[in-house]
Amino acid sequence: MGAPADDAVAALVARGLRDGASLRRVLLDTEGAAVSTAARVVVDAVAGGGTLFVFGNGGSAADAQHIASELVGRYERDRPGLRAIALTVDTSALTAIANDFGFDQV
Template sequence: MTDIAKLASVEAELREIGKNFEAFAGQAVSVSRAAHLIVDALATGGKAMFCGNGGSAADSQHLAAELMGRYLMDRKPLPALALTVDTSALTAIGNDYGFEAVFARQLQGIGRPGDVLIAISTSGSSANVVAAMHKAREMGIHTISMTGADASPMSKLADVAVRVPATRTNRIQEMHIAAGHIICGLVEAALC
């Protein structure tokens, strides 16, 4: 491939990303509602818990760290954690109860009514994330789903559904982290 062909490919990718974000701007309400739900949970003594698989697991850890550490300002830590980080719990639960239970079982152990679960999946149908959302509903834990454009079990289960306007995994993930950053900024500004 020539340098010009590579450049054209890069430009096409960037234009596609720009179009996706332009379309996503029309969903500002869902992003704002998600932030509000987290603010309400944290303001009343609850915590934010994140879960997802693969890249969404990494996003879960990233966003929990933004709240626990700092996003844009120095402030007290906000109670947030990713259910994706404890390899002993993940492997023990997966071994004893099946991979589908790895998040729901942790949620059952540490979740409380008034907490909020932020469930992230590009497909919106990851069995273990859907199971966690069902468990959250049983327990009085609010739910936020972050998925792609297609209707999914997760978007139907969520108190607030953030459905980004993309169907390819990489494009969905790009918008998930942007939405997550916006949410963290709104939460931090409201509580600090």
């Protein structure tokens, strides 16, 4: 079994990019106001000295850790770090709670 032809790869990439753009348009049209409201809540909380807690399951746990580290660090510009914690970084607590009380309690 060989590698797909260049035109097949290009078609697959183009379809993925088109689908992603379409999804973002639909999200903007259907949930744009809700996303803006959520963003305002986060901005106000962090600006007021609050801490942003982020989480995820599986690969999304890694995304949560990445987001938290970018906020705590400086990301794209020189600025003070923001207060953020990925809840999935404490594997001892996660596994202890799951073991003692069940995964539905984590």
